[in-house]
């Protein structure tokens with residue numbers, strides 16, 4: 264196996280995007296994504312069974328397109344990488360079975376990879392504008408915000424040592440956006456819809472709760488509370504529903520833009536303040552933003568401001584690499600190959616709650 | 627002609643069948659349980675090829691059971707078969723998974739001229755199909771596959787694990803009361819059909835049920 268500039272094929276199917284990416288070392292060659300998002304619109308959220316059915320039909324065409332885009336054949340590939348978790352169990356299963364079949368048919372080594380750590384892997388891809396190689400800073404944090412996850416990680420070594428500092432204890436932030444967008448009749452996906460409407464609203468018109476920010480959860484830096492760096496968004500969603508009901512009960516028009524702006528402010532405020540706190544208290548000087556909610560203008564703005572005043576550099580990869588994709592899986596796979604990690608074999612099972620401490624599965 | 631057959635509609639199984647081999651069987655394996663497809667299928671296929679000293683290039687076609695069966699398991703076999711067929715550049719056919727048990731019944735002494743094949747569809751329902759059988763012929767699918775309650779099925783001899791599960795409601799054949807669709811019979815069925823010039827299906831899964839998703843109704847207004 265070529266371990267210096269390996270050609271790695273990455274496969275992603277943990278949620279509603281079927282992604283196949285191709286990477287040579289740290290150079291991105293192809294990133295093909297087929298999304299079933301349109302099929303979930305009428306349900307107002309991702310339906311796992313619909314996503315799984317779509318993955319099955321999308322996989323081979325997506326693979327063919329990625330290989331064509333990369334100008335590579337399967338013979339050229341040095342290793343295959345696949346998301347083995349965390350994610351939707353049935354959706355992961357399709358990608359994992361397809362990846363194993365690829366490994367059997369080609370005889371190439373297979374790496375079973377952690378989806379969350381893969382989000383950080385895109386930070387190592389060469390800058391697309393300059394073609395420059397990028398190194399991960401020494402003390403790196405990653406703030407991942409999407410429809411499926413909300414986490415703050417510390418990356419000591421991207422191939423062997425990743426720590427979970429905090430995460431949501433209920434809904435993911437993107438899920439809260441979807442639910443609130445439905446309450447406000449703004450459609451799916453909720454993130455862009457609320458972000459757009461919120462621009463014309465007054466975020467201070469209503470004050471919504473910031474989950475897990477009371478002293479009993481926070482504690483102090485010396486004696487941290489149980490949820491010092493964790494988030495909770497289910498109470499916020501309930502508060503928005505109550506607020507809408509109160510306007511209705513009084514027979515008043517619902518100030519949709521103000522509610523959207525106030526909700527977004529509550530989400531973004533608590534995400535960015537806790538993320539920055541976690542970084543400060545762990546000596547983290549650089550933070551990478553990942554996940555689909557990285558597209559949210561207010562999240563980028565406020566996180567950027569707060570990081571800057573805390574002396575932390577915020578890195579935001581190009582948006583098509585922030586959302587779920589196969590290139591991030593290939594990028595992390597290439598790092599593992601270059602670091603001399605052993606492949607995972609073909610006997611593993613997908614793990615819908617795979618912990619970040621497991622960057623890749625051992626055979 | 628050498629065929630790799632795969633079925634994961636209930637248990638996970640795969641087989642290499644050939645019209646050159648004795649009884650048509652080159653190699654086969656199947657699991658007992660219905661929940662470990664992702665772990666066992668690929669190693670099972672790799673092991674079978676290695677033991678037989680065969681590679682992808684030696685295979686003429688692939689056949690996959692397209693269900694009906696529990697969705698996640700069913701997809702694991704179809705995803706595997708589609709990917710193998712793509713990489714090897716070989717044709718991929720589908721066969722209805724209950725046909726595997728129908729052929730097994732036809733080859734046994736228990737065969738009846740008209741019978742049901744029944745498997746477990748979970749949620750207190752079964753997958754089933756009705757077959758007819760003439761002396762020395764392949765079983766013919768007359769009706770199905772369907773999903774429904776065992777109590778609503780036609781009054782005919784019933785074969786397969788679904789019949790065993792609802793033996794109180796069905797005329798379950800005790801010798802077949804635990805039988806699951808097996809890729810070995812599926813492969814043999816495919817060989818026989820191809821030899822007789824009959825067609826096969828494509829690899830589209832037969833889900834028979836919609837996803838459980840509900841379109842949310844309008845939010846109830848306060849007042």
Ligand SMILES: [Zn+2]
Pocket residue numbers: 378382409411412554586587
């Ligand atoms: Zn993700």
